Amino acid sequence: MSIEQVADESRARVHTAGGARRRWVQEVLALTRRWWIELLRERLNLAFSIAQPAIWLVFFGAGVERAIDAEAIGTDDYTGFMLAGIITFTIVGNGVSGAMPLLWDKETGYLDRLMSMPIARSSVIVSRFVFQVAQQTVQILLVVMVALVLGVRLATGVPGLLVILLAAALLTMSVTAAFSALAYAVPQHGTFFAVAGFVSLPLLFMSNAFVPLDVMPAWMEVVARVNPLTYAIDAMRTLALDGWEPRIAVSLAVLTLVGALCLALGTWQFRKQTGDRA
Amino acid sequence: MPHRLTTVADVAVAYAPVMTAVIETSGLRKVFGETVAIEDLDLQVEAGDVFGLLGPNGAGKTTTIRMLTTLLAPTAGTARVCGFDVATRSSEVRRRIGYVMQTVAYRGLLTGRECVEIEAALYHLPRREIPERAEAVLKAVGMLPHADRRWTTYSGGMQKRLDLACGLLHAPEVLVLDEPSLGLDVQSRHNVWEFVHDRRMGGATILLATNYLDEADRLCNKVAIIDHGHIVVQGSPADLKRSVGADVIEVATGEPERLRRAIEAEPWVKNIVGSEQGDLHVYVEDASLGMPAVMRLGLEHGIELGRVTYSQPSLDDVFLLHTGRELREVEMAS
Numbered sequence: 001m002s003i004e005q006v007a008d009e010s011r012a013r014v015h016t017a018g019g020a021r022r023r024w025v026q027e028v029l030a031l032t033r034r035w036w037i038e039l040l041r042e043r044l045n046l047a048f049s050i051a052q053p054a055i056w057l058v059f060f061g062a063g064v065e066r067a068i069d070a071e072a073i074g075t076d077d078y079t080g081f082m083l084a085g086i087i088t089f090t091i092v093g094n095g096v097s098g099a100m101p102l103l104w105d106k107e108t109g110y111l112d113r114l115m116s117m118p119i120a121r122s123s124v125i126v127s128r129f130v131f132q133v134a135q136q137t138v139q140i141l142l143v144v145m146v147a148l149v150l151g152v153r154l155a156t157g158v159p160g161l162l163v164i165l166l167a168a169a170l171l172t173m174s175v176t177a178a179f180s181a182l183a184y185a186v187p188q189h190g191t192f193f194a195v196a197g198f199v200s201l202p203l204l205f206m207s208n209a210f211v212p213l214d215v216m217p218a219w220m221e222v223v224a225r226v227n228p229l230t231y232a233i234d235a236m237r238t239l240a241l242d243g244w245e246p247r248i249a250v251s252l253a254v255l256t257l258v259g260a261l262c263l264a265l266g267t268w269q270f271r272k273q274t275g276d277r278a
Numbered sequence: 279m280p281h282r283l284t285t286v287a288d289v290a291v292a293y294a295p296v297m298t299a300v301i302e303t304s305g306l307r308k309v310f311g312e313t314v315a316i317e318d319l320d321l322q323v324e325a326g327d328v329f330g331l332l333g334p335n336g337a338g339k340t341t342t343i344r345m346l347t348t349l350l351a352p353t354a355g356t357a358r359v360c361g362f363d364v365a366t367r368s369s370e371v372r373r374r375i376g377y378v379m380q381t382v383a384y385r386g387l388l389t390g391r392e393c394v395e396i397e398a399a400l401y402h403l404p405r406r407e408i409p410e411r412a413e414a415v416l417k418a419v420g421m422l423p424h425a426d427r428r429w430t431t432y433s434g435g436m437q438k439r440l441d442l443a444c445g446l447l448h449a450p451e452v453l454v455l456d457e458p459s460l461g462l463d464v465q466s467r468h469n470v471w472e473f474v475h476d477r478r479m480g481g482a483t484i485l486l487a488t489n490y491l492d493e494a495d496r497l498c499n500k501v502a503i504i505d506h507g508h509i510v511v512q513g514s515p516a517d518l519k520r521s522v523g524a525d526v527i528e529v530a531t532g533e534p535e536r537l538r539r540a541i542e543a544e545p546w547v548k549n550i551v552g553s554e555q556g557d558l559h560v561y562v563e564d565a566s567l568g569m570p571a572v573m574r575l576g577l578e579h580g581i582e583l584g585r586v587t588y589s590q591p592s593l594d595d596v597f598l599l600h601t602g603r604e605l606r607e608v609e610m611a612s
Binding site for chain 1: 344349372373375377379381384385386387392396400401402405428444
């Protein structure tokens with residue numbers, strides 16, 4: 001069969017194949033496959049990024065535990081207390097490094113190639129989100145396993161672990177979308193790293209990652225309460241230390257709302273930066 | 279009741295496409311801040327054309343292409359591709375074009391086959407057909423033997439061929455190639471030319487931007503010469519060259535103005551254009567008679583002549599005639 005014959009047949013079927021949603025799923029999966037192949041080929045990157053949160057938990061937990069006032073944090077299980085903070089720290093770190101491929105695509109021109117294709121504008125960002133959630137699920141399972149070895153007992157067991165993964169995924173939606181929007185908005189990658197570096201640590205310090213809300217100075221508590229990280233950490237920490245409580249549902253709702261907002265913002269910014277196209 | 283189609287000719291008539299322009303722009307304009315990049319551009323590319331946009335760097339070729347591929351919104355005017363407006367029906371346009379960018383698309387750690395398969399999915403080809411289709415396009419550009427090597431190990435020419443293969447995936451109605459042979463070695467340039475030739479034989483419509491005269495001359499059946507965002511002149515390469523005059527005599531001399539005055543009144547001189555380097559281009563009906571005449575007149579007036587050569591008119595002469603500059607010189611200067 002000649003290439004032109006193959007071509008004509010493909011064309012005929014493309015135009016009749018599937019609805020808009022099926023095409024969108026196909027786009028997201030194809031782009032996710034691209035990110036996944038690249039990660040698997042970068043063995044060192046893969047090894048370090050998967051192991052990082054577990055290493056942090058061990059070093060941080062072992063080193064800082066003695067200096068912590070058990071009364072201030074409300075538990076004598078400091079490793080269990082830190083688990084939620086470490087997971088969140090990982091999500092923010094993933095968000096920053098996860099925007100890098102988008103920056104490269106933009107700067108090397110591959111983004112133009114993508115934009116000349118008949119794909120939905122949201123599929124690039126959503127594919128990053130799907131990829132990051134898959135990657136960090138592995139990271140979280142590993143760090144939880146290490147926590148179990150260190151003597152932490154999850155108050156809500158395996159169902160609680162699943163909800164921890166859900167809370168992590170919801171926060172990832174916000175973080176991925178926000179850093180993607182930043183990647184598309186900046187003129188060059190230098191600006192991206194300057195802004196991302198400036199924002200990440202304060203975002204963590206101004207949350208309940210290391211200190212519970214009720215022992216914070218009042219002004220800091222105000223800031224922490226509008227920080228979406230706080231809600232993710234609170235949900236995960238409650239699941240790990242206390243058990244099933246209604247506040248978990250509230251946190252998840254807040255995370256969903258912020259996630260949807262960031263995704264809308266990210267897609268809007270993406271459309272804007274790729275030339276006002278429908 | 280339709281009558282039965284009995285002969286090949288009947289079939290051809292029954293299925294003959296309605297002749298409409300595949301690409302049509304009218305009054306197209308693009309302004310970046312204070313700079314007018316494209317001014318009042320009217321293009322008409324018919325089905326089956328290999329249409330060349332020829333001009334120096336910065337003439338507005340890429341800006342035009344980015345508007346036609348929906349990557350840039352026009353400031354004013356309209357552009358239609360396959361009947362769809364690029365501004366309002368962009369996704370219909372994207373479905374019908376195969377765009378190969380000027381710079382090679384960076385594809386990281388993927389193999390050639392993976393790149394092609396992923397893009398096939400992005401064009402929504404049915405999943406079961408993707409492997410076969412990927413092989414077909416890789417074969418079409420001679421990359422099948424290298425399909426499972428990583429992209430990073432490819433030479434510049436191979437990377438370009440992979441981009442060309444990706445441009446074919448969804449069997450687009452128009453191929454848009456932006457400077458397809460820029461920066462390639464001789465062998466790879468010939469590969470690109472062969473590629474365009476094969477597609478043309480297969481009936482494809484191609485819009486090709488280039489600043490290589492020989493490339494436009496060799497590949498295109500129509501050429502629009504573009505400079506400073508304007509179309510200077512358009513037509514078939516043969517017609518454009520014919521409009522220049524039959525032959526061109528190039529004379530290098532230290533006193534071009536004196537030589538011009540000495541010969542401009544002669545009846546066999548059709549036109550004289552001075553190049554920026556000080557050479558005179560004398561357009562004559564027949565160079566075999568004109569060359570000795572130029573030399574004789576030079577001697578009579580005591581004008582020292584350096585080199586005297588003649589050539590058939592090229593697209594460079596067309597460019598010189600209409601812009602007063604040589605494309606080669608513009609390229610050197612930029």
